[in-house]
Amino acid sequence: MTAPDEVRAAVAAAYRDEWGQVVATLIGLTGDWDLAEDCAQDAFAAALATWARDGVPARPGAWLTTTARHRATDRLRRDATGAAKLRQLAVLERAPLEWDDRAEIPDERLRLIFTCCHPALPFPARVALTLRTLAGLTTGEIAKAFLTSEPTMAQRLVRAKRKIVEAGIPYRVPPAELLPQRLSAVLAVLYLVFNQGYDEEDGHRALAAEGIHLARTLVRLLPAEPEARGLLALMLLLEARRAQRTDDGVLVTLEDQDRSQWDHALIAEGVATLDEALALRRSGPYQVQAAIAACHATARDAAATDWPQIAALYTQLARFAPSPVVDLNRAVAVAMAEGISAGLALVDDLAESGTLDGYHLLPATRADLLRRDGRFAEAATCYEEALRLAPTEAERRYLLRRLSEL
Template identity: 65%
Template sequence: MNGSVDADVDAAVSAAFRDEWGRVVATLIGMTGDWDLAEDCAQEAFAQALKSWPAEGIPRRPGGWLTTVARNRALDRLRRNAVEATKLRDVVVLATAGAGSEQAETIPDDRLQLMFTCCHPALPLEARVALTLRTLAGLSTAEIARAFLVTEATMAKRLVRAKQKIRDAGIPYRVPPVEVLPSRLTGLMAVLYLLFNEGYTFSGAEQVRQNLCAEAIRLARVLAALMPAEPEPTGLLALMLFHDARKPSRVDAEGELVTLEEQDRSRWDAAVIAEANDHLRRALAHGRVGPYQLQAAIAGSHCHAARVEDTDWASIARLYAHLSKVMPTPVVELNRAVAVAMADGPEAGLAIVESIAAGGALAGYHLLAATRADLLRRLGRFAEAAVAYREALSLTTSEAEGKYLRRRLGEVVHPGRSRSS
């Protein structure tokens, strides 16, 4: 029986950590302004749960229990260290916030403030990413370091510098005022999408790295729920889910990248696609279409085609043309080139790619070379395709992409051995 209780408690604490860590830390930072104190006391609260819940039972509202315990720990620490007037005021504020029932029905949700603070433009991008994973997702310093292929000491210094910057620069712990909210929200969403892509494009066995996708989706859910009047966070969530639904088919058993055309669509997660559809419809209903909604609509178009030949490439090309107006970047134009090539033929797509290459904006970008190589291969210009495939191979850092590019290179060098068109 005890084993069963312990297992139930372990599961409940794990679920609470996943669901409540960011909320508890955000609440304590909002009360104390001390990031390290908030994280330490949150950790102590979860450790206490493992000790108390087997005997007391799992509380009806684990988040409330954890917040109360963490707040009391913070209060105790502040009392012990309250030798300055400012610290004494902190104690009074925190004690007042903790007055009343330990199972208070209303717990402040400061996660939105925490998100905007972690992703403040005054912080370097690497610091925004690290802070978001540490304070909102609860990843350890070692886990974040492994995910981004740096040493734990390097990541620890990065986190310390970021917190010092917040303190020394007086970065406010709040949702930005309405006049700057759009630009700040865009920056916040960019960090979340970066987290997702770091995990999505990684094909190795490192579980921490792959878990970045799940953490990014979870944080996007929080952002969308906290800002229901803003359609773009919901569009971002839909975009992530459409991509995540296809993740099981992206790499084959040998670790080679499988392109969208060649993926086994029966392995796509229909339930996740359905959820993404719901989020996208809800975002579009606002009538304010932004870049994440457009990208989600493109990803959804792929997911709605049961076979690659059923894909409405003309519609996708039009969506990319619209996207290029609201987000005029060379990468968007490169993606449009692929859609145009599928809709109107590789010659039309190659013309766009050559124009991008001539502009020089994507020099050294492996996907520019890989796309050019693919279109040249489709046109039967094998010698030129081989040069482009070799260039792409020299630029990519992905083992899965490297395997795919080497296979395609072999096909254009030895056309008679080609396994597919």
């Protein structure tokens, strides 16, 4: 007999590490997404009882996959009333039901990632399907994270799975000529998952960990793709300073954060991961963003920040991913590198273009530069405008503090 706490810990670890693999294997064999998820759940439930009696197996993933496959075979045998069910059953019964302990479990997750993130699916559906099938989040957990009802999220998942069948979306890794385009869709989903959990105020910090976990999986599955490593590096470098982003519910700017409290092990891993990506010599937007984050993370204090380098990197990022938000960030870097007036001129150009109307960081950025330039009355007006637009309480409290200081 194995201690209950030890079993629960082993099952929890296996759920995190093996859920996506088990589901992906069954989908690959049967083509039935719901059947795969149901039988995977059954296998993990069975593990709680069986591992307590027999001990935790040497290869939990193999045990879970075999058990889930047995469950699927039993279900299909009971329900085999149509030709499609009979075909699924035939595939499962032809496939070996026991894993050779000396062999590696074939990793089906890469096919699952690309199917979940197929461009034919609406972007919200891609995110939801990725979290459900790869990360194993419940429908209720996903709904809560995206501020929608559980029935609405359930329908979104149903429609996504139906779309895969009806549109004939292939369950495979795209061919080499389509890989760069399709990979960008995958990376966008994983980055959104991370960002959804990055804001502590949302109360869904576990999503940031899921984003990092999925990015690590993608790097292992596609070791020659530099942008996958670039995204992982970016996540690690941002996560390293997350604990210092707020203080008593008030936003803390990068300049004022206590750098001694950053997670320096994550910073070291992030920088090393970025170096590995850059060594592949195929630059991309996530690598550039990671390089910007590394400039901040490796500066010993705010005064030592290499602002000319950051400004140059934002110029490069604008070529990869043109965006007025990128231009606004570059304006800040230019202000710090070349002088406040140079940065303000760029911010004023953006304001006149109207491309960032309603975006709270435009007046907030202008306010900060005006404050640094000693133009306090103008800065106060901009802080008030930013305050009206700020989307989170932490940002509103920060802006109120700045306004009171003026």
